[in-house]
Amino acid sequence: MAARRASSESPDARGEAARQALIIAALESFGRYGFDAASVRDICDRAGANVAAVNYHFGSKEGLYLAVAEFLANGMAMGTAHVLEPSRVYLATGKRTAEATEQHLGGLLRALVLSMFANVRDSSPALFVLREQSEPTSAFALIFERLLKPMHETITALVADRIGIAATDLEAVIRAHALISQCVGFKAAKAALQKRTGWSSADDPGQDNVELIADVVVEHSIGALRAVAAGKRRGGK
Amino acid sequence: MAARRASSESPDARGEAARQALIIAALESFGRYGFDAASVRDICDRAGANVAAVNYHFGSKEGLYLAVAEFLANGMAMGTAHVLEPSRVYLATGKRTAEATEQHLGGLLRALVLSMFANVRDSSPALFVLREQSEPTSAFALIFERLLKPMHETITALVADRIGIAATDLEAVIRAHALISQCVGFKAAKAALQKRTGWSSADDPGQDNVELIADVVVEHSIGALRAVAAGKRRGGK
DNA sequence: TTGATTAAATCAAACGTTTGTTTTAAATAA
């Protein structure tokens, strides 16, 4: 069990600080090297803690991993909530137009791109989530429910609204996933992009280039949906 | 150095078969678990070989990894060559139309999607390449040159031709990367897609769904580029 | 304000496994 004092504001500040330091260091290691390749000893060193600290505070290496996932899910969910909420109420209320829907969709996709390169000097969060996608662990359910699902569902609803189909249609889900994939791809296939653009391996494109990427993704997405909508208006199906 | 016989057809069929079996088994392990988490003992067991076989045939675990990368680069490059070559000659020759360029681009993107889910019962190749993207090793240069670069360059050239800019423009590279990312995203963010669609975790969508994904990606891409081209025709920039 | 008490937190050291690799020797070809 963790430290727990009377009830007020000082629940053993010492131990809590150590927990935080371990989670931060672990996030970097797990993100960069993965669960197995990351070593408890290295994490503790970089957190300025003893080797035994992980098992004391989190029970095991896996316990630390789950704590990192929870920290990440909470933190990143808060980071996207301010842009996600307006679109959700927009979808809930009655009056919707193609232009407004496009506007909301563009805003969400832009936020997604920016979140990929948010912390300039630390791309660990995005890598952590990417890793959970290709080999999900018990932490994936948490990350999906709190982080991926809200964004994915909202974008799906906007896509469905724009092209005039139901948000529950498989087609809507796949089209939304294709749009989201554009954002993900600039992180997941970063090495290839770097080689093709000549960008330095300083772990991120510059601020200007991030804006350029966001503009391209938004322009492509809206253009694609307009074509689909036009096609559905003309053709049958 | 690796085993190398005279030249003819029987270069010690025994040893060569062992090499192949090791490479196949290693591809699965490296793809699924990554370099560190994959164990030489497990690979040898599944290849029906002894623990010493890896060091004898490939010098080290890293040597085996590089051999897998080379095997992969050659194999997958052959798999996409038949669809890549026609587009390259099309780009080299003079007569190009928007329709023909779209046709070639659609063909390449479709082939990319199919290659993601090509071997139904073995997604290791795609995972191997994805892993090399987020944490490149010395094998990345090989994979990039033989596998990623030709496809990326050709798609970039088609994109540039379609929207009327130079293939060397950063904009063309980024737009091409966004289109390619759609294909990659269905493998890289597979877990989220599965949860959203309810597809079983049988490691791949069904054949019908792969076709659906390909159709969506092609439709989105062409629609996006048409919008960009139309925008450039009207607006300045 | 003291001094004893107690729980939380940290520490160095060592645990038993498993890792990649090497060595030694037997078996199989030419």
Place this chain on the structure above:
DNA sequence: TTATTTAAAACAAACGTTTGATTTAATCAA
């Protein structure tokens, strides 16, 4: 024989984890 190839055993190093003692800091009786 002579040179390869396999098999089994042994290697040091690194892994996650546990242990028991020590330090830190808050609590409470006096």
